[in-house]
Amino acid sequence: MSHVKNVMTEISPDDSALRDRLADLLRAERLDPQxxxxxxxxxxxxxxxxxxxxxxxxxxxxxxxxxxxxxxRFAAQGGLMAFSDGPLRVFLSAFWERHNPGLVARDVWKRADGPWLAITGPYLREASSGEAAPVPYRLFGMVQDFVREAALDDDLHWLSMQVSVVEGQAHVFVQLDNIEQPDLADTLRSLDWPRDARTHAMRNFMLLARS
Structure with missing residues (x-):
């Protein structure tokens, strides 16, 4: 339990309801959280x-x-559902033997240091009105190219992407192991994101495990 103690920070008693809802999400997957x-x-x-x-x-x-x-991090409103629909699906597949092939992809990516398992969650998409726009078709390949060249020193890493398009301008935020990746963000910003009058958002989460 020492790792848990080492990363502990003070949590408001008001967050107990959040903890209970998080536990309910795990129980819904036939897990028994302690x-x-x-x-x-x-x-x-x-x-x-x-x-x-x-x-x-x-x-x-x-x-x-x-x-x-x-x-x-998620918006306070609806954030727990976004976590459940996205990163939690990846965690369930990677750590708790609850893989859903309809939501999570498991692919082997080859790098110079050997094969890696990429566990990719669903692309969560939304628009301010109407149907959400599709993900640019080159997005996956660009992320894969980045991962093939990235410095991966541990046996497990994670990549998080968030994109918002407001008034036709794409804003991209990417992190590898909680560290911002501005070069990858600039590359992804050049993709064919929707340029209509609506506001769009997309996020994705993946884990990378050394095979």
Missing amino acids: RRGDWLLIDEAFPALRAHRDQGALCVELTLYDGRVIRE
Whole structure:
């Protein structure tokens, strides 16, 4: 439990309802979460999961076996559902033997240092009105090219993407292991995102595991 203690920060008592809702999401997948402080564990083992509010946003954190922490931020309104529809699907597939092939892709990507398993969650898309626009067809290939050249020193890494298109301008935020990747963001910004009068949003999460 030392890793959980090491990354603990003060959580408001108001976040207890969030923790309960997070536990319900896990139980819906036939898992039995145990509470350890503000964290939830499955079968008394890592990884550990928690959700809390941070500066008006929802922050979901997953502590890995080695003490590193995956952090994903969402809008306060509807954020837990976005987590459930996106990163949680990847976590379930990677850590808790709850793989859904209709939502999560598991592909082997070859790099100079050997094969890696890419576990890619669904592309969550929405628009201010009407049907959400499709994801640019070159997006997946550009991300794959980035991963093939990225410095991956550990056996597990994660990549998070968020895109918003407002008044025809694409805003892209990409992180590898919680570290912003401005060069990849600039590359993805050049893709054929929708340029109509609506506001669009897309996010995606993936894990990369050394095979």
